[in-house]
Amino acid sequence: xxxxxxxxxxxxxxxxxxxxxxxxxxxxxxxxxxxxxxxxxxxxxxxxxxxxxxxxxxxxxxxxxxxxxxxxxxxxxxxxxxxxxxxxxxxxxxxxxxxxxxxxxxxxxxxxxxxxxxxxxxxxxxxxxxxxxxxxxxxxxxxxxxxxxxxxxxxxxxxxxxxxxxxxxxxxxxxxxxxxxxxxxxxxxxxxxxxxxxxxxxxxxxxxxxxxxxxxxxxxxxxxxxxxxxxxxxxxxxxxxxxxxxxxxxxxxxxxxxxxxxxxxxxxxxxxxxxxxxxxxxxxxxxxxxxxxxxxxxxxxxxxxxxxxxxxxxxxxxxxxxxxxxxxxxxxxxxxxxxxxxxxxxxxxxxxxxxxxxxxxxxxxxxxxxxxxxxxxxxxxxxxxxxxxxxxxxxxxxxxxxxxxxxxxxxxxxxxxxxxxxxxxxxxxxxxxxxxxxxxxxxxxxxxxxxxxxxxxxxxxxxxxxxxxxxxxxxxxxxxxxxxxxxxxxxxxxxxxxxxxxxxxxxxxxxx
Numbered sequence: 001x002x003x004x005x006x007x008x009x010x011x012x013x014x015x016x017x018x019x020x021x022x023x024x025x026x027x028x029x030x031x032x033x034x035x036x037x038x039x040x041x042x043x044x045x046x047x048x049x050x051x052x053x054x055x056x057x058x059x060x061x062x063x064x065x066x067x068x069x070x071x072x073x074x075x076x077x078x079x080x081x082x083x084x085x086x087x088x089x090x091x092x093x094x095x096x097x098x099x100x101x102x103x104x105x106x107x108x109x110x111x112x113x114x115x116x117x118x119x120x121x122x123x124x125x126x127x128x129x130x131x132x133x134x135x136x137x138x139x140x141x142x143x144x145x146x147x148x149x150x151x152x153x154x155x156x157x158x159x160x161x162x163x164x165x166x167x168x169x170x171x172x173x174x175x176x177x178x179x180x181x182x183x184x185x186x187x188x189x190x191x192x193x194x195x196x197x198x199x200x201x202x203x204x205x206x207x208x209x210x211x212x213x214x215x216x217x218x219x220x221x222x223x224x225x226x227x228x229x230x231x232x233x234x235x236x237x238x239x240x241x242x243x244x245x246x247x248x249x250x251x252x253x254x255x256x257x258x259x260x261x262x263x264x265x266x267x268x269x270x271x272x273x274x275x276x277x278x279x280x281x282x283x284x285x286x287x288x289x290x291x292x293x294x295x296x297x298x299x300x301x302x303x304x305x306x307x308x309x310x311x312x313x314x315x316x317x318x319x320x321x322x323x324x325x326x327x328x329x330x331x332x333x334x335x336x337x338x339x340x341x342x343x344x345x346x347x348x349x350x351x352x353x354x355x356x357x358x359x360x361x362x363x364x365x366x367x368x369x370x371x372x373x374x375x376x377x378x379x380x381x382x383x384x385x386x387x388x389x390x391x392x393x394x395x396x397x398x399x400x401x402x403x404x405x406x407x408x409x410x411x412x413x414x415x416x417x418x419x420x421x422x423x424x425x426x427x428x429x430x431x432x433x434x435x436x437x438x439x440x441x442x443x444x445x446x447x448x449x450x451x452x453x454x455x456x457x458x459x460x461x462x463x464x465x466x467x468x469x470x471x472x473x474x475x476x477x478x479x480x481x482x483x484x485x486x487x488x489x490x491x492x493x494x495x496x497x498x499x500x501x502x503x504x505x506x507x508x509x510x511x512x
Contacts, residue, residue, distance in 0.1 A: 027062065037062065062501055154171040169201055204266060352441065430474040434468055
């Protein structure tokens with residue numbers, strides 16, 4: 001067990017090409033040449049915080065934290081992809097413990113999935129060797145299991161479900177169920193082939209009926225949402241000799257709606273609705289299995305601090321929501337990779353709160369000479385009551401959002417559903433209620449319509465200043481263009497500050 005790692009006293013290694021110069025430190029920094037260390041190992045030596053977010057710098061440099069999970073005692077566990085091991089953070093004592101993995105071969109690996117098992121162990125994926133690892137918390141020992149490989153496998157997300165482990169093979173075109181009750185012949189498994197040939201098998205979620213929902217897609221070419229019935233499988237004798245049942249007889253397939261092209265994250269709410277976030281856009285979707293219909297939502301526009309636009313070439317910045325989960329209050333939580341935020345969507349109120357993460361690495365955005373600009377690459381998060389814990393892959397931090405802290409202002413709309421004819425315009429009022437003096441606010445809007453079918457205008461100053469307990473009203477107009485396609489659209493009206501964004505949705509029905 002290792003609690004920290006100090007730099008080696010070995011002299012630096014000098015090579016002829018300065019871009020390949022590697023200063024040997026005896027730490028995971030050594031997996032990158034000196035010139036790349038700011039980009040991949042952190043642009044700041046200290047963690048940062050604001051009113052709602054607190055970050056913690058990992059003791060060992062350049063560990064590149066990724067998958068993260070909470071155990072029943074409240075400890076935070078995460079993978080260190082550039083060190084090949086597991087680490088723990090104790091939120092009460094604010095102490096890190098890093099567990100050396102003697103079996104690791106020294107290469108980096110994207111460990112996308114981790115989950116806690118009731119036998120006090122942690123399971124995680126390893127894409128470099130196509131492996132599934134088990135870490136015993138009591139023994140502090142690692143055990144690697146070979147994943148049933150396809151020609152081009154990449155075990156990605158992982159979930160412990162009873163005596164099984166569910167893993168999506170991202171590039172191996174299958175979903176795999178591993179039986180972790182080992183026997184003399186090893187671990188048995190079932191691989192469910194993907195309905196779409198040569199496709200990506202995205203993440204998955206299990207509903208209350210034990211159905212496994214997952215996505216199959218071809219990059220930028222669409223795909224399908226798949227429901228696999230574990231109950232039907234268990235009742236069938238599919239593995240018995242002479243049985244003609246096909247695995248595809250146990251799946252239902254639903255075509256993607258327009259706008260969904262890279263659905264990485266997926267989760268299911270308490271009512272059986274399936275929620276999917278799309279990483280090639282700013283969209284997230286709700287699927288109703290009863291009506292077999294999709295509803296499309298959108299995040300707020302990323303703040304310029306996340307993408308910079310120093311060159312002026314970025315015309316339509318997107319947030320890229322990545323993974324999704326529901327908290328104890330029934331709210332959808334997702335990370336926004338290229339907005340450097342974590343969003344919380346309330347399906348009942350149709351409201352969205354997005355927290356801005358303080359650390360920003362300028363090497364991952366068009367920052368130029370812009371200060372406080374960039375991305376920390378928030379690739380995963382875990383929920384613990386009113387806290388959201390997350391990893392920062394390129395800043396070597398973990399962080400926490402405390403959602404119990406009251407926001408400095410709230411927003412509301414006098415209308416949340418309107419019907420328009422083509423060419424018609426309507427007015428509504430945005431109300432902002434501050435709880436303390438707040439400055440440097442801005443009003444932004446976004447919507448799910450293609451092209452300019454929906455036009456939104458907010459009559460507000462560029463930098464809005466609010467005084468405590470003095471509500472502010474902003475007139476907003478919404479127009480359906482003359483060429484608008486008849487459909488149901490979601491319009492998002494947002495109030496942005498440096499630390500968070502609060503938004504409300506309006507449902508806009510455009511009729512023939």
